[in-house]
Amino acid sequence: MLSIYGKANKSLCDGLSRRSFLSAGSLALGGLSLPDLLRAESASSSARDHSVVMIYLPGGPTQHETFDPKPNAPVEIRGSFSPISTSLPGVQFCELLPKLSQMADRFSIVRTLVGMKNRHESFQCYTGRGGGRSEDAEPSGGWPTLGSCVSQILGPGSAGMIPYVDAAPKMSYRPYNNRGLHNPSGKSSWPGFTGQAHVPFTLAGDVKSNLVLNGINADRLGDRKTLLTSLALVEQQASESGLNSFQKQAFGLLTSSRLAEALDLDAEDPKTRERYGKTQKTDASFGGAPQSPEHLLLARRLVEAGVRCVTVAFGAWDWHANREGPIDQLSRKYLPVFDRALATFLQDLDERGLLETTSVVVWGEFGRTPRINAKGGRDHWPSTQSVLLAGGGLRSGQILGETDRTGGVPVSRPIHVQEVFATLYRTLSIDVNAIKIPDFNGRPRYLVDENRQPIPDLI
Numbered sequence: 001m002l003s004i005y006g007k008a009n010k011s012l013c014d015g016l017s018r019r020s021f022l023s024a025g026s027l028a029l030g031g032l033s034l035p036d037l038l039r040a041e042s043a044s045s046s047a048r049d050h051s052v053v054m055i056y057l058p059g060g061p062t063q064h065e066t067f068d069p070k071p072n073a074p075v076e077i078r079g080s081f082s083p084i085s086t087s088l089p090g091v092q093f094c095e096l097l098p099k100l101s102q103m104a105d106r107f108s109i110v111r112t113l114v115g116m117k118n119r120h121e122s123f124q125c126y127t128g129r130g131g132g133r134s135e136d137a138e139p140s141g142g143w144p145t146l147g148s149c150v151s152q153i154l155g156p157g158s159a160g161m162i163p164y165v166d167a168a169p170k171m172s173y174r175p176y177n178n179r180g181l182h183n184p185s186g187k188s189s190w191p192g193f194t195g196q197a198h199v200p201f202t203l204a205g206d207v208k209s210n211l212v213l214n215g216i217n218a219d220r221l222g223d224r225k226t227l228l229t230s231l232a233l234v235e236q237q238a239s240e241s242g243l244n245s246f247q248k249q250a251f252g253l254l255t256s257s258r259l260a261e262a263l264d265l266d267a268e269d270p271k272t273r274e275r276y277g278k279t280q281k282t283d284a285s286f287g288g289a290p291q292s293p294e295h296l297l298l299a300r301r302l303v304e305a306g307v308r309c310v311t312v313a314f315g316a317w318d319w320h321a322n323r324e325g326p327i328d329q330l331s332r333k334y335l336p337v338f339d340r341a342l343a344t345f346l347q348d349l350d351e352r353g354l355l356e357t358t359s360v361v362v363w364g365e366f367g368r369t370p371r372i373n374a375k376g377g378r379d380h381w382p383s384t385q386s387v388l389l390a391g392g393g394l395r396s397g398q399i400l401g402e403t404d405r406t407g408g409v410p411v412s413r414p415i416h417v418q419e420v421f422a423t424l425y426r427t428l429s430i431d432v433n434a435i436k437i438p439d440f441n442g443r444p445r446y447l448v449d450e451n452r453q454p455i456p457d458l459i
Contacts, residue, residue: 055312056313062378071092081094112401113385122175132181140193142192148164150308157306165310165311167302167312262304276293280334314341320377361420381408432448
């Protein structure tokens with residue numbers, strides 16, 4: 001395990017460091033994973049430089065107060081808010097999403113996602129499957145995340161950039177983190193049968209203590225001269241041990257300034273940072289993430305630097321009304337920040353020419369109940385949920401599927417979670433009908449099950 005800490009003297013308004021803790025699995029000299037990735041890149045240089053950003057909404061957001069309002073339903077179902085028109089004729093979103101409503105023609109919404117289970121864990125969003133229980137029939141090694149599969153199949157991004165980065169802040173409820181932990185068993189299916197070489201390069205944790213890298217202090221990743229000087233002994237040892245060319249490339253990547261520059265938000269135009277908005281903390285009892293627009297900005301910078309897959313968590317959405325307040329109060333507080341940050345992120349990608357080559361998916365682990373409960377909240381509801389999909393060459397301005405009058409079940413066009421995964425793989429030029437990855441028993445495994453195919457309306 002190789003980890004690098006940055007300075008701790010600058011913090012965001014949520015207390016997070018500007019140059020967060022970086023960690024990459026299995027990068028010690030005896031077991032480098034990046035050389036394998038560099039080999040894969042050399043063998044697949046024709047792969048398109050497309051990326052995926054998965055924005056995970058921990059806790060499962062409400063579909064009624066976002067993308068599938070039901071204004072003609074009884075008040076205990078429709079809630080406190082009115083729908084507003086969008087840029088798509090006849091399509092309405094919740095009034096608390098005015099910015100996304102104005103640009104609805106730039107993305108698509110699936111209103112009838114099925115296939116999720118009633119489990120509070122990010123694993124479902126990152127893998128498209130359940131795990132950790134006997135009925136899940138996991139393969140040997142466990143299911144890998146989309147990012148791990150992309151890492152193994154395509155290798156590094158442009159100019160040898162690390163392929164898979166988890167840019168999410170660390171969350172106190174452990175199954176929300178990108179670590180394959182399952183609720184309630186506590187078992188882990190991480191990193192799955194792709195192995196340690198393909199875990200994400202992770203930005204999370206406490207940066208106040210310095211990390212010792214093979215016995216050497218790395219005071220600052222961005223300070224190449226200091227770091228390279230500090231690494232001289234390690235490089236000498238590496239030379240004596242006979243590193244091959246791919247290992248040397250991997251070592252060079254980790255000590256280059258390119259990744260550090262992508263992570264340095266101080267280098268970003270202050271007007272852009274102001275445009276994204278300020279971080280809003282979420283109540284600690286949720287165990288989720290802050291609403292940190294700068295983490296979305298960081299995702300943009302990582303994609304711009306050549307990372308193939310970026311995951312990021314945003315907010316805390318388990319709105320039973322047993323924490324902080326009823327759903328109308330939570331909606332008024334948190335949805336405007338979500339609306340501004342996500343709209344800005346999509347616009348920023350588009351203005352920089354990145355949206356066409358960057359697929360974006362925004363979702364939680366399930367939806368919320370049609371009926372508001374006695375406390376004024378909505379409970380877990382895996383029967384359907386709304387998902388936003390944008391970029392990557394996908395068709396925009398599509399509203400896929402229709403739910404019943406209560407927003408509880410699909411009445412037309414249910415779309416399975418693995419169809420979404422098949423679609424995301426398609427944007428990366430990965431053929432789910434042809435590519436297989438062996439599990440730990442050597443059995444070839446398709447990337448999606450049950451012959452799931454990309455969503456035809458989007459491709």
